[in-house]
Amino acid sequence: DTGVSQNPRHKITKRGQNVTFRCDPISEHNRLYWYRQTLGQGPEFLTYFQNEAQLEKSRLLSDRFSAERPKGSFSTLEIQRTEQGDSAMYLCASSRGAGELFFGEGSRLTVL
């Protein structure tokens, strides 16, 4: 499968714990995006990378959130000191330049 891959698919954690999600984009895609999707809503942009550079960050991305793409390939999204309001589906997408977005299946976070 050469699509966008996200892991883990589902994470259940207790409030206050840290979690990390990983995204492996389509190999030739230089742009990588993170979105958050809550129940009954569309995806909301969080941040994006062009190669290894993080070029845009949404105001939704609080100080507890950090994203990296160290070698311009896979990316990680870490949430520190999770809160119940962080419960959501975290979607990763990649594109070749400003072309079509290809989405992964998402990582669902449940904070108890």
Place this chain on the structure above:
Amino acid sequence: GEDVEQSLFLSVREGDSSVINCTYTDSSSTYLYWYKQEPGAGLQLLTYIFSNMDMKQDQRLTVLLNKKDKHLSLRIADTQTGDSAIYFCAESPDPGGFKTIFGAGTRLFVKA
């Protein structure tokens, strides 16, 4: 700020046409998209239209754009049970994904 509005549910009989409507507020929107999300899957780009077009047809899909009213619609001809999914309308002033604003999605139920 920018906003994209969609009705939440649509139910049609198999073989009928489905029409999913969307309104947006950003007059600088240049790219208007329709995405499909099946259960447990990521978003998949179905089709898109540039703001200088009125209509785009792609097999069973017809997109109509009324730029004056900022109204976008997606018509699916001969709707099949496999078309049951959530359909997201999205708009962007440029093709880069970081400025794409998604609607909350319309859940399409197709009755056999």
